[in-house]
Amino acid sequence: MLRAKFVAALVITLCIVASGNRTAFGQLPDSAFPVKKHDFGTVAVAAKTEFRFPVYNPYNQDMHLRTVRRSCGCTTPIIESEYIQPGQTGSILARFNTDTFRGKKGATLTVVIDKPIYTEVRLRVDGYIRSDMVFHPGSIDFGTIGQGESTEKTTKILYAGRPDWQIVDVRSNVPWLVPTKKLVERTNSRINYELTVAVREDAPTGAFTDEIVVITNDNKRPEVPLKVSGNIESPLSISPQAIAFGSVKPGESITKRLVIKGASPFTIESINCEGWNVTFSDAATAKKIHIVSATFMPTEASGPMKSTVEITTGGEASVTAKAVLTADVRSE
Numbered sequence: 133m134l135r136a137k138f139v140a141a142l143v144i145t146l147c148i149v150a151s152g153n154r155t156a157f158g159q160l161p162d163s164a165f166p167v168k169k170h171d172f173g174t175v176a177v178a179a180k181t182e183f184r185f186p187v188y189n190p191y192n193q194d195m196h197l198r199t200v201r202r203s204c205g206c207t208t209p210i211i212e213s214e215y216i217q218p219g220q221t222g223s224i225l226a227r228f229n230t231d232t233f234r235g236k237k238g239a240t241l242t243v244v245i246d247k248p249i250y251t252e253v254r255l256r257v258d259g260y261i262r263s264d265m266v267f268h269p270g271s272i273d274f275g276t277i278g279q280g281e282s283t284e285k286t287t288k289i290l291y292a293g294r295p296d297w298q299i300v301d302v303r304s305n306v307p308w309l310v311p312t313k314k315l316v317e318r319t320n321s322r323i324n325y326e327l328t329v330a331v332r333e334d335a336p337t338g339a340f341t342d343e344i345v346v347i348t349n350d351n352k353r354p355e356v357p358l359k360v361s362g363n364i365e366s367p368l369s370i371s372p373q374a375i376a377f378g379s380v381k382p383g384e385s386i387t388k389r390l391v392i393k394g395a396s397p398f399t400i401e402s403i404n405c406e407g408w409n410v411t412f413s414d415a416a417t418a419k420k421i422h423i424v425s426a427t428f429m430p431t432e433a434s435g436p437m438k439s440t441v442e443i444t445t446g447g448e449a450s451v452t453a454k455a456v457l458t459a460d461v462r463s464e
Contacts, residue, residue, distance in 0.1 A: 158249035172259030174353040180271035181228035189216040196247035207239035234263040264293040274362030284330035291323040301347040308335040311344045339363045368453040377459035385429040392422045401446040433463040
């Protein structure tokens with residue numbers, strides 16, 4: 133009888149503990165980890181090969197990424213956003229260790245989350261690190277480039293293997309990154325190339341991370357990517373970048389304060405916006421920052437509209453900055 137009572141009490145206690153821990157464990161919605169797999173493809177030795185897994189917080193309280201375990205030393209996981217605020221997106225960086233590993237490699241990355249619920253999520257990376265081809269350096273980083281500037285950088289491609297090996301083409305996924313190849317040396321089974329990547333003057337502003345694909349005459353794995361990154365900085369910026377007026381009638385004027393910054397002292401020659409008459413306060417004295425009161429008046433009733441505001445500086449080295457204006461222009 134006592135044994136039966138003890139067993140019953142133990143069962144009740146375990147049930148209470150289990151029910152108390154029920155909220156501590158859970159499963160994240162699919163939106164939290166929209167990408168769970170990534171294939172690096174074929175990469176060269178020493179190539180800088182990374183991928184960021186986005187992590188979205190769907191809850192109304194902070195999400196905490198406690199740790200990440202890896203199943204293979206070929207990949208180094210890095211938590212870039214330990215705490216992610218509600219509705220925000222963080223990231224986990226997966227770095228393929230091409231310096232020390234060769235051949236077909238892959239790793240499972242187990243992400244441990246302890247707030248607002250406890251759960252584990254498994255991510256997967258795979259790739260093939262070819263041992264006969266080396267990039268030196270393993271990526272091209274242009275750093276900060278002024279908008280409208282043209283610049284270039286070079287990396288070496290070192291190969292040891294087939295005597296008839298060659299690079300047949302190089303390809304860019306954006307038109308303003310222009311790659312060219314040059315054979316430097318061919319000695320028996322050792323072949324060296326130079327790969328030069330140029331950034332054209334029409335490159336858009338902002339940070340970029342792209343790839344140049346080296347195409348060889350290998351039958352099995354002909355394409356090898358090279359990471360290219362940088363930041364195109366405009367010599368002139370305008371704040372706010374988005375101007376919203378809501379409902380406006382033709383002939384009605386609205387004044388907006390604009391903050392315009394430049395890398396060097398400048399004057400403002402004009403502010404134009406299609407479909408609007410624009411007047412602005414005097415900015416004829418050259419300085420690095422202008423705080424301008426600009427008055428906008430729509431010229432006709434055209435309903436919902438989206439126009440580009442273009443600010444042009446004076447002088448021979450004239451540059452422009454652009455913002456976007458949205459409004460609903462109706463006569464009634």
